[in-house]
Amino acid sequence: MAVSRGGRPATGTGGSRRFPTGANYAEALQHPELCFRDPDLRDGSVRQSPVLGPKAISGNFASVFSVTAQDGQRYALKCFTRDTSSIGTRYAAISAALGALDPGALSQPWPVRFEFLEQGVLALGDWFPVVKMAWVQGTDLLTWIERHRQDTAAVRALADRFLAVARDLEDHGIAHGDLQHGNILVAADGTLRLVDYDGMYVPALKGVAATENGHRNYQSPRRTAADFGPAMDRFSAWLIHLSLVAVATDAGLWTQLHDDQGEYLILSEADFTDPATSLAWPLLLGHPDERLRAEAERVHGFLGQRCSALPRLTAAAVPPPASRTGQKRTKRSPAPPVAAGAGAPAPAAPRTPGTPTGRAIPAWMAGRVGTGGTAVPAAATATAGAGAAPGSSATAGPAVTAAPAAVAPFAGRRPADLLAAATAVLGTAAPGVLTVTAAPPQGFLPLAQGAALLASAAAIGLGRRRRPEHRSARRHVRGLRLRARELKDPAEVHRRLEQEIQKLDQTAAKENQASDKRIKSLQTELRDGLARITVDLNRRTDRARKRQAELPAREQRMINDALAPEIRAHIEKKLRQTSVHEARSLPNMGAKTIKALTDAGIRTAADFTGVSFAQGPGTGQRAAYFVLRSGMHVRVPGIGEGRATTLAGWRQSLEQRARVSAPATPSGPALSRIRSEIATLRAQYDGEVRQAEGKAQQDRDALQKRVADERQRLTSERQQRGVEAQRKRADLLRRQKQLAGAQTERARVAGELSAARTDTRRTLGVGRYLRFLVTGR
Numbered sequence: 001m002a003v004s005r006g007g008r009p010a011t012g013t014g015g016s017r018r019f020p021t022g023a024n025y026a027e028a029l030q031h032p033e034l035c036f037r038d039p040d041l042r043d044g045s046v047r048q049s050p051v052l053g054p055k056a057i058s059g060n061f062a063s064v065f066s067v068t069a070q071d072g073q074r075y076a077l078k079c080f081t082r083d084t085s086s087i088g089t090r091y092a093a094i095s096a097a098l099g100a101l102d103p104g105a106l107s108q109p110w111p112v113r114f115e116f117l118e119q120g121v122l123a124l125g126d127w128f129p130v131v132k133m134a135w136v137q138g139t140d141l142l143t144w145i146e147r148h149r150q151d152t153a154a155v156r157a158l159a160d161r162f163l164a165v166a167r168d169l170e171d172h173g174i175a176h177g178d179l180q181h182g183n184i185l186v187a188a189d190g191t192l193r194l195v196d197y198d199g200m201y202v203p204a205l206k207g208v209a210a211t212e213n214g215h216r217n218y219q220s221p222r223r224t225a226a227d228f229g230p231a232m233d234r235f236s237a238w239l240i241h242l243s244l245v246a247v248a249t250d251a252g253l254w255t256q257l258h259d260d261q262g263e264y265l266i267l268s269e270a271d272f273t274d275p276a277t278s279l280a281w282p283l284l285l286g287h288p289d290e291r292l293r294a295e296a297e298r299v300h301g302f303l304g305q306r307c308s309a310l311p312r313l314t315a316a317a318v319p320p321p322a323s324r325t326g327q328k329r330t331k332r333s334p335a336p337p338v339a340a341g342a343g344a345p346a347p348a349a350p351r352t353p354g355t356p357t358g359r360a361i362p363a364w365m366a367g368r369v370g371t372g373g374t375a376v377p378a379a380a381t382a383t384a385g386a387g388a389a390p391g392s393s394a395t396a397g398p399a400v401t402a403a404p405a406a407v408a409p410f411a412g413r414r415p416a417d418l419l420a421a422a423t424a425v426l427g428t429a430a431p432g433v434l435t436v437t438a439a440p441p442q443g444f445l446p447l448a449q450g451a452a453l454l455a456s457a458a459a460i461g462l463g464r465r466r467r468p469e470h471r472s473a474r475r476h477v478r479g480l481r482l483r484a485r486e487l488k489d490p491a492e493v494h495r496r497l498e499q500e501i502q503k504l505d506q507t508a509a510k511e512n513q514a515s516d517k518r519i520k521s522l523q524t525e526l527r528d529g530l531a532r533i534t535v536d537l538n539r540r541t542d543r544a545r546k547r548q549a550e551l552p553a554r555e556q557r558m559i560n561d562a563l564a565p566e567i568r569a570h571i572e573k574k575l576r577q578t579s580v581h582e583a584r585s586l587p588n589m590g591a592k593t594i595k596a597l598t599d600a601g602i603r604t605a606a607d608f609t610g611v612s613f614a615q616g617p618g619t620g621q622r623a624a625y626f627v628l629r630s631g632m633h634v635r636v637p638g639i640g641e642g643r644a645t646t647l648a649g650w651r652q653s654l655e656q657r658a659r660v661s662a663p664a665t666p667s668g669p670a671l672s673r674i675r676s677e678i679a680t681l682r683a684q685y686d687g688e689v690r691q692a693e694g695k696a697q698q699d700r701d702a703l704q705k706r707v708a709d710e711r712q713r714l715t716s717e718r719q720q721r722g723v724e725a726q727r728k729r730a731d732l733l734r735r736q737k738q739l740a741g742a743q744t745e746r747a748r749v750a751g752e753l754s755a756a757r758t759d760t761r762r763t764l765g766v767g768r769y770l771r772f773l774v775t776g777r
Helices: 022-028 087-099 141-148 152-171 234-249 252-257 269-273 280-285 290-304 415-437 444-465 468-488 490-576 580-585 591-599 641-660 668-738 742-764 766-775
Strands: 056-058 062-068 074-080 114-123 126-134 184-186 192-194 608-615 622-628
Touching: 022 056, 022 062, 022 114, 074 114, 087 114, 087 126, 141 152, 141 184, 141 234, 152 192, 152 234, 234 252, 234 290, 252 280, 252 490, 280 290, 280 668, 415 444, 415 766, 444 468, 444 766, 468 742, 490 641, 490 668, 580 591, 608 641, 622 641, 742 766
Parallel strands: none
Antiparallel strands: 056 062, 062 074, 074 126, 114 126, 184 192, 608 622
16 A cells, blocks of 8 residues: 555545556656665666656556666566555565575476565655566567477477476465466576566465456456465466467467467467357367367366366376377488478478588589588488389488389280271271272372371371370380489489479478468458457347337336326316315305306316416406316406415315326226237347347358368368478488489489380380280280
8 A cells, every 4th residue: 555755554535545657657766766765776777768768567557667776686666556455465475485485396496586665666745565576587478489489399398397387386385366478488598487476376365355367368267356276377377388389289370370469379368258259279179289189178178167176287187299209200201291280391400511401412422512512311322213103212221223123015905906906907908998999090099008007007106105004114214214314413413302392391381371371361350250240230239129128118108198098087087076165165265255166167176277367457466267177267256366376276186186096007908908019019129139149140150160161271271282292302302312322323224224115115016016906915
């Protein structure tokens, strides 16, 4: 609480007063020698902004300033902007609990030392409490992840350190109360620091009410002030750990799920309160990584549970990462296929000088590759031949000359073969037939025979080339020719292959970035679309709901309208039952006056409705006129202004007594009609609201389905691209390895190429094909 200059609590209305604002503190801190009593602060310097003076970081409850003491020690000075009478007691308990911790028993130095100064700063003429905390040199969690998300090992290590901090807190019965990215700092050595202890729980505060519920993007939707206790950090701890595991497993999830302007990691309040419309949960729950999927399923299950029922975050509660239980891949092993939701490829391993990819230059290429060239692993040796099937892996070992694969002979005639044979026969016989059956011009037969032989040869050649045995042999020969050309300058081919690999990686990264950007835009599209649907729903239902709210008043008006004739009839009856002779009890009302009234036609109280007055002609007195039910004004002899006023009051009192006894509700049929009409209107308005809500739900479902389908398509395409890119990469790496024994390999390929050509001509030549057409063998 605020204290006066003399150190006594400052009193005001209700025993408390409004604390200074951040601007008030900034004004006071312009003169630290006057506003501080603490020597470090009084003799220190306050960090200034270029124009506005002392620079503050403002929050909901306080403003934080940076003060550097004369010895160079920097402090974070927390100045409270909201009064809380228990702040001193709380910080005393927190300071005692943290001070009692054994640093050697903690996983890392996450507690930050601080002092609570009751008379910390003088502002607006009063002393106010402050918290003086050692300034922590570190990076907030969100910024750190943004900078290191591609470093899987670093993010994984940070997840383990965070798990250790959660264990430290649980072991000592402490809860921070507001675990979120701004209160978790990563030091230069990778260890964590926790700051902002306003909402911290320590055992000494058991039974005390909470002062805050933490950042909305990190807390369970079921957290309340009653959860203030040692278990209140469990939801946010699991959430942060899940986020770190997700980024370590798949850096692309950060790009897809984190909003650059959002105050969260990959999950926000909307994902907790309305998980059915979340884009993040389907990606996490359907991720190919088993560990990530399992932890996401567990955190998703926490959404409906009370904070006190959640389990502790411990190493035993989370599955171990796959990379620690599986076999370690060799450096040359291709990376696993990029799965759905995978991010850009991880950075390449450190490169050795002069070799872009870090692979050593083999002895046979020494002197042929410059410092800017690429290299092949020194251990790589000649492997499978050039005719290996695409995607087949090469095995390291001494160079061997593989026996050329035998060319398969023709087997099994097909309709196309029979067609080729028939075409050749008919083409050859056609000139002779024409010569016999017709009278061709001179010189026709030689030309026709030549053309027929060419057509027959073309038919035979086409049929032969279309045979699968011939196509396979040609592919084998083409592969050997390509391999032979590559081996003429292996260094250049190696550089070209390396460039293709780099281009393949860059293309994959670019496509993944585009996919991530589209998925993120889908999140924005879903959020904005749902907001538009809600606005439209409110617009359409506001009018109906307003009419619904007016129904009670409308029903009462209708009842009053239906009741008015009955009330008037009741009053009329009562007045008619009251004879004017009863007015004789009034002052100055005799028999003569009553007779004058009856002679004027006023026999009951119902025969007149009131009196009016007019200035009498030639006299200074007002004349009284009785207003009959017909509206006629009648002057009664002997009744002046006084008696007329008395009679009007008498009638009015009779009317008031009659109103008291009048019916309060309309007759049964009239009341039933009114209520039936109101019920019809209420049902009509309810129907309009339900129709609008149904339409809005249909629009939501359609939008969510379209976004989900698009996300699924992007994820599937990304996975397919990853698999295809990995296949191509493996093939390129195989071809690189095959360059290792270039000299021996070149001789072997040349021999195999010659043998393949000879074998193809011998086994699949035109003669063999003609014999195959005739004999089928």
